[in-house]
Amino acid sequence: DGGITQSPKYLFRKEGQNVTLSCEQNLNHDAMYWYRQDPGQGLRLIYYSQIVNDFQKGDIAEGYSVSREKKESFPLTVTSAQKNPTAFYLCASKTDTDEKLFFGSGTQLSVL
C-alpha cells in the first residue's frame, strides 16, 4: 500500500545532540513538508520541498535542517541550536495537481 512512513515513532534527544527524523513516501509525490505540532498551537511549517535537491524554509526553520536527495525521502535534522525541540513532528506530501496533503503518523521527540 502507498503511504508515508515516519520513523522512529518516539525519539529522545540528549543535550547538545543532533537527531534525524526519517520520512519516506512511495506515493510518487513531488512536494514534501515538515510540520511541528505543539498542544494548542496547531501545525507550524518547518521546511518544505517542491522538487528533489530544492527546499525552502517555513515559518519556524531555525534550529532545523533538511535534505532532499531523493524524491522519496525528506529527512529532518533537529540540531542542538533548537532549544525547545520537544514536540510532535509530522511529515506530509502532495502531488502538484491536487490540494490534498497526505500525512505520516508522526514522531514524538522528547528531551532527556
Place this chain on the structure above:
Amino acid sequence: AQSVTQLGSHVSVSEGALVLLRCNYSSSVPPYLFWYVQYPNQGLQLLLKYTSAATLVKGINGFEAEFKKSETSFHLTKPSAHMSDAAEYFCAVSESKNFGNEKLTFGTGTRLTIIP
C-alpha cells in the same frame, strides 16, 4: 496574509447530537479551505475541501461544511455525532490552488469529545 481562527479549543457533544465546529478565515484573495481530522497519536486525514466550486461541501464520515463569504466562515457540521468522531479537527486555508510556493495555514485545532 492568510489566517484561520477556530473558535473553541474543546467541544463536547452527546452521542447523536449535532456537531458544529467553527472556523473563520482571513484571506486577501478567494481562499481554498480544508478540514483535517487527527486521531490520537496519528497524522492528519483530509475530511473535506472547498476549492471555489459548490459552497456546501460534503466530506467523509458524514461531515459537511459550508463556505460563507459574507461571514468569512467555513464551519464543519455533522447531524448526529458518533463515538468514533472523537478526535482533533483542524481548519486550514491556502491562497493558491495547489499552494505551490504558498503555504497551507492551519488553525490551532478543536478537540471534539463525544459524551455517551
